Amino acid sequence: MRTFTQIFFFVLVALLFGCGRTPSAVTPRELDNDRDWGIYRGDQRSNQYSSLDQINASNVANLEVAWTYRTGDATRNSSIQSNPIVIDGVLYFMSPAGVLIALDAATGALVWKRDPRTPEQKAGDYSVISRGATYWSDGERRRIFFCTDSYLRAVDPDTGDLITSFGDNGRIDFRNDLGVDPETVDTTMTTPAAVFENYLILGTRVGEGFGSSPGHIRAYDAVTGEFRWIFHTIPQEGEFGYETWGWVEGESYGGANPWGGITVDEKRGWVFAATGSPTYDFYGANRKGQNLFGNCVLALNARTGKRIWHFQTVHHDLWDMDNPPAPMLVTITVDGVRREAVVQMTKMGYMFVLDRDTGEPIFEVEERPVPQTDLPGEETWPTQPFPVKPPPLVRQGFTEADLTTRSPEAAAKAAALFAEYGPSVMFTPPSTRGHVLFPGMSGGMEYHAGSFEEESGILYLNVNESSNLMKMFPTVLLKDDSSLSDYDKGKLLYQLNCSSCHGLELKGVPLAIPALADNPKPDHELVRTIRQGRGAMQPYQSFSNAQIDQLMSYIRKPDGAPLDLTGKETDTVYLMGGYKRLIDETGMPLFSPPYGNLVAVDLNEGTIKWKRPLGEYPLFVEQGLRNTGTRNFGGSVATAGGVVFVGATADEKFRAFDSETGEQLWEFQLPYGGYATPSVYEIDGRQYVVICAGGGQKVAPTASGDAVYAFALPEKR
Numbered sequence: 001m002r003t004f005t006q007i008f009f010f011v012l013v014a015l016l017f018g019c020g021r022t023p024s025a026v027t028p029r030e031l032d033n034d035r036d037w038g039i040y041r042g043d044q045r046s047n048q049y050s051s052l053d054q055i056n057a058s059n060v061a062n063l064e065v066a067w068t069y070r071t072g073d074a075t076r077n078s079s080i081q082s083n084p085i086v087i088d089g090v091l092y093f094m095s096p097a098g099v100l101i102a103l104d105a106a107t108g109a110l111v112w113k114r115d116p117r118t119p120e121q122k123a124g125d126y127s128v129i130s131r132g133a134t135y136w137s138d139g140e141r142r143r144i145f146f147c148t149d150s151y152l153r154a155v156d157p158d159t160g161d162l163i164t165s166f167g168d169n170g171r172i173d174f175r176n177d178l179g180v181d182p183e184t185v186d187t188t189m190t191t192p193a194a195v196f197e198n199y200l201i202l203g204t205r206v207g208e209g210f211g212s213s214p215g216h217i218r219a220y221d222a223v224t225g226e227f228r229w230i231f232h233t234i235p236q237e238g239e240f241g242y243e244t245w246g247w248v249e250g251e252s253y254g255g256a257n258p259w260g261g262i263t264v265d266e267k268r269g270w271v272f273a274a275t276g277s278p279t280y281d282f283y284g285a286n287r288k289g290q291n292l293f294g295n296c297v298l299a300l301n302a303r304t305g306k307r308i309w310h311f312q313t314v315h316h317d318l319w320d321m322d323n324p325p326a327p328m329l330v331t332i333t334v335d336g337v338r339r340e341a342v343v344q345m346t347k348m349g350y351m352f353v354l355d356r357d358t359g360e361p362i363f364e365v366e367e368r369p370v371p372q373t374d375l376p377g378e379e380t381w382p383t384q385p386f387p388v389k390p391p392p393l394v395r396q397g398f399t400e401a402d403l404t405t406r407s408p409e410a411a412a413k414a415a416a417l418f419a420e421y422g423p424s425v426m427f428t429p430p431s432t433r434g435h436v437l438f439p440g441m442s443g444g445m446e447y448h449a450g451s452f453e454e455e456s457g458i459l460y461l462n463v464n465e466s467s468n469l470m471k472m473f474p475t476v477l478l479k480d481d482s483s484l485s486d487y488d489k490g491k492l493l494y495q496l497n498c499s500s501c502h503g504l505e506l507k508g509v510p511l512a513i514p515a516l517a518d519n520p521k522p523d524h525e526l527v528r529t530i531r532q533g534r535g536a537m538q539p540y541q542s543f544s545n546a547q548i549d550q551l552m553s554y555i556r557k558p559d560g561a562p563l564d565l566t567g568k569e570t571d572t573v574y575l576m577g578g579y580k581r582l583i584d585e586t587g588m589p590l591f592s593p594p595y596g597n598l599v600a601v602d603l604n605e606g607t608i609k610w611k612r613p614l615g616e617y618p619l620f621v622e623q624g625l626r627n628t629g630t631r632n633f634g635g636s637v638a639t640a641g642g643v644v645f646v647g648a649t650a651d652e653k654f655r656a657f658d659s660e661t662g663e664q665l666w667e668f669q670l671p672y673g674g675y676a677t678p679s680v681y682e683i684d685g686r687q688y689v690v691i692c693a694g695g696g697q698k699v700a701p702t703a704s705g706d707a708v709y710a711f712a713l714p715e716k717r
Contacts, residue, residue, distance in 0.1 A: 031135075037086040037679040040132045040192040041449065041635075044264040045329035048451035048637050050680035054687035055713060056641030060656045061666045066688060066712040067108030073097035074706035077514075078127035080694025081190075081447075081634070083677040084708070087135050090157065091679075094130035096694055096706055097121075098148035102160060105690075106683045108710060112160035116148050124528050129697075131261075131447070131676075134192040136200070136222050143222065145200065147189040149539060150175045152202070154225070167225030174202060175541075177218055177227045179236075184542050185213045191326070191447070194262035194271060196302040198222045201271055203258035208320065210477065210496045210573070212279040215257020217298075219305060229305035233257065233275050233293045240307060246288030253287065255279035256294040260447050261326040264302065265356070271302045272329065274313075274344055276322030282430050282472065282576040283318070285377035290315045297327055297344045297352065299359060309359035313346055315381035318373075318430055319470075320441045321347050325449035332457050332603045334362055343452075343603065345445030348426070349394035349463060350387050353603065363389035363606045370427035375472060375574055380429050389606030393445070393463045393599055397425040398438035402591045406625060414590035417582060421469045430574070434471030436582060438591075442466045442698060448635030448677055451644065453659065457604035460644045460659065462614050462632050465595050467582040473504060476570040486546075490554035493547060495575060497540070503578030506558050516555050523552060587701045588619060594629035598636070598646060600662060610662040615649025631699055635677035637689075647674025647691050650699050654678075654691055654709070672696075672705025688712050 031038040034051050042048045055063065071080075078096035085092050091105040102111040117126060134145040135157070143154045143163060150173055154166035162170030175185040187204045194201045200222040206213040219228040233256040235241040245253075258273035265272070278287055278294040295314040300307060314321045328343040332353075340356040353362045367383040395402070400423065403414040417436075424435040443466035450461025475495050478484070484492070495504065498516075502508050506517035519526065527548055530540050543551070582590045589595055593613070600609040613629035620628055632648035639645070643665065644657045652673045656666040672695030679690050689711045696704030 031087065035682040036088070037084070037681045038135050039085065040083050040134070040261065041326075041677065042637070044194075044266060046261075046263045046326055046449060047328065047330070047454075048449065048635055048677060049453055050637060050639045052639055052680055052682055052687045053641035054682070055639065055643060055689065057643055057658050057665060059713060060641070060643050062713055063656070063666055063668070063689070063711045064714055066710045068710070069103055069108045069110075069708040071095040071097075071099065071101065071706040071708075073099060074694065074704045075125045075127045076704060077696055078694065078704045079129070079675055079697035080692040080706070081129055081131045081676050082692050083132045083635075084679045084690055084692065085133060085135055086679060086681040087157065089683055091690065092133050092135075092144055092157075093692060093708065094128075094132060094146060096127050096704065098128035098130055100133060100144065100146045100155065100160065102157070103708075105681060105688065105710075106686070108708070114146075114153075114155050114160040114162075116151070116153060120528065124525065129190045131190055132192045134195060134200070136195045138198065141223070145193055147193070150185070150187055150541070152189065152193065152220075165224070172220060172225045174204065174218065177230065178214060178216055179230075180214070186540055186542050187213050188539065190259060191261035194264050195222060196264050196266065196269070196271060199228060199302055201262050201302065203260070203262050203273055203326070205259040206254055206257050207497070208255065208277070208279055208281045210280050211252050212254030214254050215259070215275065217258060217262075217273055217300070217305065231298070231300055231305040231307065234278065235292065241292035244290040244292040248286045251286045253278065255281070256291075258298075258326065259322070260324045260449075263326045263329055265329055269302050270308060271300050272327040272342060273298045273300065274323035274325070274327050277314075277317035277320055280573070281317070281320045282470070283375070283378060283574045284316055285379075285573065288316070288379045290381060291317070295321065295323060297323065297342060297354060297359065299342075299356075311344075311352065311354055311359045311361075313344060313350070313352055313385060315384060316379075318378075318380065319427070319437060324445065324447045328449060328452060328459075329356065330452050330459070330603060331454055334604060341603075343459065345449055345461065347439060347441065347444040347446070349392045349396065349439050349444035351390050351393065351445075351601065352387055353390070353606070361387070363387060371425065371429055373429035373431070375429065375431055376572065378429070378574075384427050390601050390603075391608060393461075393597070393601075393608070394439045394443055394465050396439070397423070397428070398436040398467065398591070399423050402438070404590050404592055406620070406623070410584060410588075410590055413584055414582070417469065417590065421471065430470055430472045430576065432472050432474075432574075434469065437468040437470045438466075439464070440466040440468035440581065441579065442631070446633055448633060448648070451636045451638035452603075453638050457602060458609060458659065459601045459603050460598065460636050460638050461601070462596060462598050462636055462646055462648055464631055465591075465597075465629070466631065467589070467591055469580040469582060471577050472574040473577050474572055475575050477573055478570055486550045487553050489547075490550035490552070491558075493551045494554050499575055499578060501579055503580070504575070506555070507578075517558060519555070523556075526555070527552065586619065588617060589631075596629035596632040596649065598644070598657060598662065600659070612657070612662045614646070615651050615653065617650055633698055634675040637678050637680055639680055645678050645680070645689055647676065647678065647693070649673070650702055652693070652695065652702055668709075668711070670709060671707055673699055673702045675699060686712055686715070
């Protein structure tokens with residue numbers, strides 16, 4: 001039996017040294033940019049770079065699993081795109097179901113969870129896309145902000161408890177403050193908010209069809225949740241850019257949203273955003289003109305939201321050629337002169353390098369004539385901007401020579417689709433004839449962006465060679481639908497809101513987007529998905545109960561017959577017949593490789609240093625086809641150790657490359673695809689690399705999962 005003195009001694013030791021490692025979160029400290037990964041994409045400039053070098057090109061092959069964690073809430077079509085943030089020994093990330101989870105960053109032990117789901121959401125097949133959380137501190141107070149649905153919540157980093165003094169009992173509903181009726185707004189936020197001083201700055205996700213919500217940029221008070229300012233990405237009357245639209249009375253205008261987030265120049269007190277297309281994405285007869293500030297790189301005053309400069313990457317976008325990631329802020333040396341720059345990556349595979357003070361191109365950008373439309377009512381813009389340097393990182397346009405020859409069956413299917421849709425050059429306008437859009441709507445550089453090493457001026461990024469089959473079909477917009485049957489109203493609702501994804505024939509896209517025709521799910525589950533969204537599908541909260549009933553009546557018994565609108569006042573509009581891709585029934589591409597690359601770009605010279613195929617399709621490997629690259633989602637991180645880490649690929653591997661040569665140095669087979677950007681951090685002198693492996697979503701055919709993997713060098717014993 002131990003004496004009282006012995007027990008007292010053991011208790012004292014436990015209090016002084018701790019029973020195991022406990023994250024230090026009682027006394028906040030400033031973020032340590034060398035040790036922490038405290039901000040989405042690494043820092044306020046979105047450089048995705050770590051100055052840590054304990055793991056380096058000479059020893060990275062020795063990496064081992066340090067810890068793993070499973071969230072337990074994956075669903076059939078979920079994913080994890082979260083780039084974890086690490087502050088003072090605690091790692092925060094978003095689960096497939098939108099649960100904010102805090103882990104001990106050295107051990108993977110659970111610290112706390114904050115689950116915002118309603119009972120109905122917990123009961124259903126509910127999943128969200130969230131790329132992470134936001135940390136804020138003023139030196140005394142600390143908060144973690146995260147989003148699901150249309151709500152931004154504030155929690156205590158130590159406990160996960162809601163900070164009830166923020167907004168409405170701990171949250172704000174950002175359907176408000178847009179200048180339109182909140183009940184008509186469908187919006188969410190997939191990328192974490194940015195912070196500057198006490199300003200919490202939001203870029204949101206909105207729909208892409210007729211009647212979608214506007215994507216204006218807004219700022220809120222990080223302490224109180226009060227609305228602070230708005231920048232109208234769709235200009236209001238009297239504002240700069242208003243004259244670049246051909247306004248039509250009675251129309252609603254949406255989109256032009258920076259869904260890839262915001263970057264911050266703290267020295268200037270500026271924020272930078274990059275917007276997507278105005279809506280409708282593929283037919284712009286109701287928005288003739290250049291359409292500022294759609295498809296723009298924007299520099300705004302962080303305290304007021306006032307525009308400082310803009311640069312448009314696509315005029316009057318008809319191709320869904322968004323600027324997916326937030327702008328990257330870099331310092332480079334051009335012609336012997338140090339330049340502070342903004343780098344914008346695009347779906348087209350173009351990279352625009354702009355002066356940070358003025359928005360003027362550092363490398364030449366040419367306005368070149370492009371093909372013009374013959375679609376009734378449409379007016380394409382006569383020219384588009386083409387950067388001369390750096391060169392395009394993916395193919396531009398599509399010809400018969402690009403079709404696959406991997407097997408007679410695949411070649412025959414590719415030839416048949418090509419005969420129906422036909423070739424294209426860059427910026428071939430949408431038409432009723434159709435064409436192979438290349439790069440497609442998930443091509444070039446996606447939301448994951450790249451990683452930049454300032455010392456060398458090299459930018460590392462993974463790119464997609466991607467295709468879409470684009471063909472337009474006429475439909476109508478009614479001035480007054482009151483005389484239509486509920487069934488016909490549901491058909492119109494479907495065409496205008498759902499057909500771009502699920503197709504006019506309700507067949508979806510194999511493996512990625514489910515078919516709605518003959519869908520076996522019961523009505524209540526489909527209605528719940530429409531209301532709440534799921535994974536890549538946004539929620540449609542603005543639909544009334546009557547509209548839901550009308551929509552369901554059509555989905556359950558689609559007749560394929562045209563509407564009889566004789567004598568009714570209508571406008572003819574054109575819809576794209578679904579997000580179809582040039583793939584076979586297994587989801588494999590029907591064009592020639594490579595399908596994805598890892599690229600090193602010298603930003604000082606505007607040249608490509610090296611390019612390597614990234615990943616392999618397991619099905620192709622079985623057939624003896626190697627080094628093809630794959631469709632990829634999830635970014636890279638470069639380190640001072642001369643290593644570039646990236647997951648992203650369809651073979652579900654996590655890899656390390658030599659940053660100087662592009663040689664692969666290490667790989668690890670994850671249980672699910674690592675379709676997220678990794679994070680790099682240090683705790684107690686040990687360097688870690690962590691990646692969320694949630695699989696699913698856009699990289700078919702890979703299963704959904706719920707894993708987080710952390711790696712480190714073996715501990716010395």
